[in-house]
Amino acid sequence: MPKDHLLLLLLFLVLHQSLSIATENNQCTSSCGEITNISFPFRLKGDPKICSDSKYELSCLNNRTVLSLYSGEYYVRHINHTNYTIRVADVGMGKGNCSSLPRYSLSCGNFSYQDPYSGSYSGCDFEWSSLDGPVPSNTISIVNCTKAVASPLYIDASSCLDRVEFLNFSSTRRRIYAMVGSYVLDVETACTIELMAMLPWWIDGSNLRCYAQIHEQMVYGFELSWLPIAVKMYCKGHYYGDINSKLQIQCGPKKGKNF
Numbered sequence: 001m002p003k004d005h006l007l008l009l010l011l012f013l014v015l016h017q018s019l020s021i022a023t024e025n026n027q028c029t030s031s032c033g034e035i036t037n038i039s040f041p042f043r044l045k046g047d048p049k050i051c052s053d054s055k056y057e058l059s060c061l062n063n064r065t066v067l068s069l070y071s072g073e074y075y076v077r078h079i080n081h082t083n084y085t086i087r088v089a090d091v092g093m094g095k096g097n098c099s100s101l102p103r104y105s106l107s108c109g110n111f112s113y114q115d116p117y118s119g120s121y122s123g124c125d126f127e128w129s130s131l132d133g134p135v136p137s138n139t140i141s142i143v144n145c146t147k148a149v150a151s152p153l154y155i156d157a158s159s160c161l162d163r164v165e166f167l168n169f170s171s172t173r174r175r176i177y178a179m180v181g182s183y184v185l186d187v188e189t190a191c192t193i194e195l196m197a198m199l200p201w202w203i204d205g206s207n208l209r210c211y212a213q214i215h216e217q218m219v220y221g222f223e224l225s226w227l228p229i230a231v232k233m234y235c236k237g238h239y240y241g242d243i244n245s246k247l248q249i250q251c252g253p254k255k256g257k258n259f
Contacts (some may be wrong), residue, residue, distance in 0.1 A: 030047055032063065033060070034065075035078075038065070038079065040052045041055075042057075045057055069088075069106070072102075074221075075089050077089055084227040084243075086226070087220075093218050095219050100215075101142065101164060102195060106198055107198065138205070138222075139196055142196075143187060143192060143194065144194050145192075147175070155209070155211055156177060157177055157178045157214075158177075162176060199217050200220060201222070231249055231251075234249045234251065
């Protein structure tokens with residue numbers, strides 16, 4: 001076979017494989033409200049069973065796209081098919097209402113490698129080794145204290161949250177604080193963690209100097225990744241998959257080997 005014909009044949013096979021993968025991964029596209037690109041790996045409740053993965057099923061409630069995660073519900077703010085992320089926010093968060101709080105407590109500790117979102121952008125259980133190392137987790141804790149705490153780690157939220165019923169205020173004067181990116185050991189003995197929530201992974205907690213700024217970020221939401229399932233789909237027959245600095249999936253024979 002002439003060399004030119006062989007090259008054309010190889011090119012055809014590569015294009016055919018790419019088109020097959022694209023067809024397999026995008027069998028259906030749905031929309032709900034502002035989210036117009038609900039496609040692989042996501043599906044909308046009521047879509048044909050052939051559409052995408054049931055683990056990533058979304059609901060359309062009152063013309064808003066909702067993700068059910070563990071015992072909570074989250075509004076879908078944005079789906080990015082380029083970097084394999086979905087941005088969500090707790091349905092309890094209300095823009096401009098600083099007394100609104102997440103209805104469900106959620107932190108990195110909720111995720112595991114068996115979870116479909118184990119590779120979250122918050123760095124919960126996934127290391128973006130091709131993007132300069134692991135991404136730090138970013139969580140916020142709402143703490144209820146029996147006395148005032150003088151520490152830069154504690155951002156006073158009492159003016160917004162002192163009437164929130166579930167915080168269980170007693171007759172004793174209490175103070176409510178928000179702590180960004182802190183650990184359990186940072187919590188004073190006079191304080192109790194009431195709930196935890198996730199913030200965008202790229203937020204620098206040291207730049208959040210008032211509770212209004214923190215609340216704005218909770219309304220904005222946080223990102224989760226479906227990269228693991230994308231790697232599994234694209235790297236069939238391989239032992240290892242990763243993404244490079246251009247967010248392109250690469251497959252190789254085994255982890256740690258250059259390819």
